[in-house]
Amino acid sequence: MFFARQKKEFGQVVSHDIVQEKVIDALQDALQEAKRKGQLKVESIPTLTLDLPKRPEWGDLASTVAMSLAPSERRAPYDVAQIILDNIVRREALFDRVEIARPGFLNMTVKRDLWLQVLAEIESRGQAYGRMALGQGRRVLVEYVSANPTGPLHVGHGRGAAVGQAIAKLLQATGYEVVQEYYINDAGRQMKLLGASVYAKYQELLGRPVSFPAEGYRGAYIETVAAHVREQAGESVLNLSAEQAEQRCRELAYRELLENIRQDLRAFGIEFDAWFSEASLLASGGVEQVLSDLRARDLLFDQDGAWWFRSSSFGDEKDRVVRKQEGDYTYLASDIAYHRDKLQRGYDLLIDVWGADHHGYIPRMEAVVQAYGYPKERLRVVLVQMVNLLRGGRKVEMSKRAGEFITMREVMDEVGADAAKFFFLMRRSDTHLDFDLELAKQQSAENPVYYVQYAHARIASLFRVAEERGLPVPKPSAADLSLLRDPDEFGLIRKLSAYPSVVQGSAAALEPHRLTFYLQELAGLLHTFYFKHRIMPVAADQDVAEAAAFVKDASEMGKQREQVSPDLTGARLALMYAVQQVLRNGLGLLGISAPERM
């Protein structure tokens, strides 16, 4: 990890786990009651959160309130816990057991019925399970990728795309109104260089020897574009002045390369709501307008023939040039105008997804936001670190200078969009990522993408087999869930109940990898369950003696073949239904497909 995780979270933190909600309510009521009776002072009711204990003896859920209240109550944690415990009303309705452990943990074992309600909740909410109205419709603009249209997207952009999209989807799921935008850097020096590079190649193609621009773009795609220029314009460009010719090449190249970017992103499953052109900002006079506004407010000044933005007044370490001595605007000038435009469009929050090498730029942009009178928290920058491509453990060398880099398209074509996205989202975005192409293609448990998708497909397969065999396939509301008694079943249910809070935490921290981890854990529980337990009875056409012999063998191995009654089959299929729904919802938020068969 090389960069700060932004810990500032926005939005109130609440639990959306139906079991936890009930438990928290009960604890809160108990605190109130104790206060009313004068047993506890409880000056302010703390925001209660529950821990998931590591050991089964500690119950399903644990609370540490008693310990945090103890100092202000001037009582031993254990006594505080005891008072809380005594004041829980209708304890039997909610809990099988509540115990106080050593310093003052309240360890609670929730009634099985309550857990089972999670399955019904998943069924009734369906695709909406894990969605919540936390954001209350507040508007968020997520800007990401925003690569210069001077060449194809490379792997790093792919990671940015996956991260940006996942963040957008997570925020949508938590009740924000989200717009996804791509900022096109179609003005300035880089575009000029693009035009010059293509023009040089074009001339070369037509046999006119020229020297290639010193810092020009050297990728093979430049030749492709140059060839297209020749197809479209023939030799006519040769007759233009150098300046006009470069401009012509720039326009054609820009159009083609931007179109390629759009297509690559589309193939990657990413659709932007808006494409915002930097050039349009300059053309409309927006940049000049903004700068003169700043000057009027004494936030812009002249020095050494350049124009400076007084960013140091807002926490930046020094002031920054917005117009160079020669009269060109710097990229900061456009960015100032662009961010003001975004702010004025009325978003409650701006999210910028940047390459991590731009992290020094953050104080500057925060200064911009504050210069317009907004709190700097209005902008949150998500940094995306480099991707190290590996092939079978060995590093794939890339040199951007020589124009040799692996494109996002190549990776997508090789491993598929789903695998690429999953890998991009497996680590916190601001840490370096090792991406092994061989591993991403591998069809085995070592490949985490397949591991998770396979869990979904496996369940789909169960349903197909059940149908074929004419077995009823009840949803949770139609099954006798009381037959679910095995700890492995409850392990799954507990995991399912935690899904909404994972989504919420992931969205609040803008960290999609948390969801990726969760899905791997859920898939792991599913695979274990599948292996250890039967869902359906042994097929009728299977030879009984053969089956019996197998049972003997199996038990010698320590495995037990269970007897599964039709009702238990129904209950387990209903459980599978819920697991599949959550897998599908979670993969959906990551922009990854949930296949029916593999």
Next chain:
RNA sequence: GCGCCCGUAGCUCAGUCGGAUAGAGCACGAGCCUUCUAAGCUCGGGGUCGCAGGUUCGAUUCCUGCCGGGCGCGCCA
């Protein structure tokens, strides 16, 4: 030098608000296909949470110092 960050198993990394005996995957070793998909499962060894202090009933988590590493400090994007 200044600033921002990072240091958790051999490797790559999780660890939310300070909680109980610190987790996963890979790799390594030993096993499991007559099954509802083996694209799967089981078991095992592995740790001074960089070091030293501090705050706390309790620190991987918060604070300070040190060691090691990264990045930024352009009128480049």
